[in-house]
Amino acid sequence: xxxxxxxxxxxxxxxxxxxxxxxxxxxxxxxxxxxxxxxxxxxxxxxxxxxxxxxxxxxxxxxxxxxxxxxxxxxxxxxxxxxxxxxxxxxxxxxxxxxxxxxxxxxxxxxxxxxxxxxxxxxxxxxxxxxxxxxxxxxxxxxxxxxxxxxxxxxxxxxxxxxxxxxxxxxxxxxxxxxxxxxxxxxxxxxxxxxxxxxxxxxxxxxxxxxxxxxxxxxxxxxxxxxxxxxxxxxxxxxx
Numbered sequence: 001x002x003x004x005x006x007x008x009x010x011x012x013x014x015x016x017x018x019x020x021x022x023x024x025x026x027x028x029x030x031x032x033x034x035x036x037x038x039x040x041x042x043x044x045x046x047x048x049x050x051x052x053x054x055x056x057x058x059x060x061x062x063x064x065x066x067x068x069x070x071x072x073x074x075x076x077x078x079x080x081x082x083x084x085x086x087x088x089x090x091x092x093x094x095x096x097x098x099x100x101x102x103x104x105x106x107x108x109x110x111x112x113x114x115x116x117x118x119x120x121x122x123x124x125x126x127x128x129x130x131x132x133x134x135x136x137x138x139x140x141x142x143x144x145x146x147x148x149x150x151x152x153x154x155x156x157x158x159x160x161x162x163x164x165x166x167x168x169x170x171x172x173x174x175x176x177x178x179x180x181x182x183x184x185x186x187x188x189x190x191x192x193x194x195x196x197x198x199x200x201x202x203x204x205x206x207x208x209x210x211x212x213x214x215x216x217x218x219x220x221x222x223x224x225x226x227x228x229x230x231x232x233x234x235x236x237x238x239x240x
Contacts (some may be wrong), residue, residue, distance in 0.1 A: 001027040098214040120176035193225040
């Protein structure tokens with residue numbers, strides 16, 4: 001076996017794909033005491049394995065050379081996979097591209113998060129929280145999103161018990177969201193905006209080379225936390 005680097009270009013985003021390590025063509029893997037049916041073999045050979053199969057990667061052959069005796073030897077040296085180096089003249093452009101790619105990943109993860117998120121209805125099939133409170137939450141979140149710099153303080157101030165009527169506070173506390181109250185969920189993500197992003201290691205950073213690596217900053221985490229709040233409240237308003 002050997003390894004190589006593969007890259008590519010995404011026309012939709014207008015960005016190059018990060019170079020990632022892959023098994024080189026000709027790599028052989030032996031499984032002992034493994035049985036496969038003829039149908040399974042045909043399926044594996046037809047579909048391939050791994051990522052980016054639609055681009056030609058992941059092609060495999062099973063029992064390609066069927067010989068009773070074969071010889072093998074260990075390689076004399078090992079070729080390590082290293083990130084390519086980017087010259088200083090193009091580093092600003094590469095950093096800009098990495099930031100755009102990171103935002104693309106965050107937008108996709110945000111959409112997935114909203115698609116999986118839904119406020120729980122009460123036994124009557126309705127949401128315990130009113131549209132006016134959801135609209136108020138969206139308005140305050142947009143205020144924090146449009147401030148310079150982005151701030152979670154407006155949402156934090158809104159959720160303070162002194163700033164909510166007993167009726168409004170009760171609606172936030174009785175509305176269930178992800179096995180907890182909407183009020184507790186909002187408090188959780190504004191207290192630690194990195195919390196819901198840290199679980200997705202694939203979007204926490206974009207590394208194009210040893211010199212170019214872009215991470216989710218505090219401001220970026222706050223920005224997408226506010227966007228998540230707005231999107232969840234907007235979806236609930238539409239469903240009501």
